[in-house]
Amino acid sequence: MPKILIVGGGYAGFYTAWKLEKHLRKREAEVTMVDPLPYMTYQPFLPEVAAGSIEARHALVAHRRHLGRTNVITAKVTGIDHANKVATITPPLGEPYEFAYDQIVVTAGAVSRTFPIPGIADNAIGLKTIEEAVAVRDKLMSNFDKAAALPAGPERDRLLTVVVVGGGFAGIEVFAELRSLASSLVGKYPQLSFEDTHFHLIEAMGRIMPEVSQKTSEWVLKDLAKRGAYVHLDTQVQGAEGGNVALSTGEVIPTDLIIWTAGVMANPTVVRGGDLPAEERGRIQTRADLRVGTAEAFVEGAWAAGDVSAVPDLSGGGVGGYCVPNAQHAVRQAKRLAKNLTAVLRGEETKDYFHKNLGAVAGLGLYNGVFQSGNLALKGFVAWIAHRGYHGLAMPTWERKWRVLWGWWNNLWLGRDLVNLETVQHPRRVFEEFAARPRPAADAAPAAKPAEKPAAEKPPVKKAPAKKAPAKPAVSAAEAAKAASK
Template identity: 85%
Template structure:
């Protein structure tokens, strides 16, 4: 059977494998998917996970549960030699090995794009994984616990200050969700007032959310200002050593939580470790039919989709002529890729990917959101309902949809879950503190020396 190797288990990888299982006949091909993590993360839910509105496990999809006919390999692809159709697989346990294939699908996604700014690599945290979202939530709650025990002053202010870098959709959503979350936490901390909390968003451009109209983005800025948020436009971060965020304006913001959402880049481990063609922005050159190559040249047996690929946007709505890296494109590209791949195996011609962006929707905290589609803009509660409705339906599998919607329903009546599990990052601390340990071996005493015997003194008798 032909061997199909899928590199990456994110949106595009998971959906490609899921649809291949549907379209392939029994015995028509063998499908393998390689990813070091055993789940697909539904990234639009990460801001809500960080704000405690969605249970972390509900926003990921287990690969082994939903891919019944696909071999799931817990590993990284660290090299692609497509000339010989061999990939280097580096498993999470064991030695690297070579895997032959007939068709390769590169869907390795993207990672946070950072710049060599002093302190960012050591002090900031991204928002691309479920682990990062959980860590942000727990850090904010731990900081509230610590601040509630401190007198007013610089140390307390640092703990209650949050800085988000990047004013795109991801940055605005996590910024607004955390502002909403912090406001709800204040009710449980009588020692902390609303004025004690400080939220700063840093954006290098002169506006936020380029995906929506300028008028809509200005409404978002006003809405954030009403909630006590500080947005710094036309401002860059120049340093973050020891958590002191230095801005190009000369201002310094001491903080214990820096969240970096200023852009993404194609997964460099996969892109640089292979011989597939790469364009100037570091993405794999991909045709409109999702085969790797250019308009004039096809790399046979190689496919790509999602954030790691540069797919021409035939609808005319892309940036620089290419599809923007978002979930909307990744899912639709993956579905078409699966159909095209099966069609090519059967001697059919592939179809080109054409999709006009349906719009953008963002949650801005509980009961507040924004939606933009063409000239139609919705704001507030109705946009928030549209946001949850869209993403609730877009979540793959009925099993996961039910878990997410059930969680929303419970939160509607019970409120957010305020349990802080930051200690899970060091789960053995209590056990180690009280665990009995062997006593140190007693020192062997040196044998006591025998007492010295003095020579008898002879008395001298005078003659």
């Protein structure tokens, strides 16, 4: 059987494997998917996970549960030698090994793109993984606990200040969701007031959310201002050291939580670790039919999709002529890729990927959102319903859909779950604190006894004469018998 290797188990990787299981006949091909994580993350739900509106596990799709005919390997692909059709797989334990394949599908996704700004690498956190979303939520809630025990002052203000860098969809959504969470938390802390909380979003461009119209973007700005959030346009971050975010305007914002959402880049480990062609932005050069290569020629046996690839946008709506890196394109590209790959295995023709953007929808906290499709714009509660409806249906598999929908239903009647589990990030802390340990060895060996002098040097010792024991009086046998009878 031909061997198909899928590199990455995110949107594009999971959907490619999922649809190949549907299209391929039994024993028509052997499919292997390699990803360092055992699950796919539905990233549009990360802002709601950070705000506690969705349980973290419900935003994930377990590979092994839903890919019954795919060989799933939890490891990293650290090298691709497509000239010899061999990939290097590095497991979490053990030595790297080579994996031979006939067809390779690169869907390694993207990672946060940062700049060499002092302090960002050490103090900021991204929003590309479920672990980051959970950490952001727990950090904010822990800061409320700490701030409530402090008197009003600079330290309390710093704990209750959140800075988000990047005004795209991801940045605006997490910014608005956290603002909504903080507003609900204030009511649980009598020591704190709404005015004690401070939210700042930093955007280098002159507007936010370029995916929507200028009018809709301005409405979002006004809505955020009403909720006590500040948006700094045409502003760059110049430093983030010592808990202080320095801006190009000269302003310095003390904060304990910096969230970086200012762009993404194709996974550099996979792109640079292989011999597949890449374009100037570091993405794998991909044709409209999702084979690696250019319109004039393709690389035999190589495919790519999702954020790691530069796929031409035949609808004409893409920036620079390419599909923008979002979930909408990744899912649909994966479905087309699975069909095209199956067609190639059967000697049939491929079809180009064509998808016109359906629009953009964003949640801005509980009961508030924005939706844009062409000239149609929805705002407020109606847009929030559209947001949840779209993403609820887009979540893969009915098993995961029901978990998300059930959580939303419970929260509607029970409210947000405000349990803070930041200590999960240090699970052994309490055990280590009270665990009994063996006594440490003595710091120094006991003092040695002074050496004795040689016998020749010892002074002579005079021995006292032995004393003789006094002689006992003789006892006759008759007297002894009489004493014994008594």
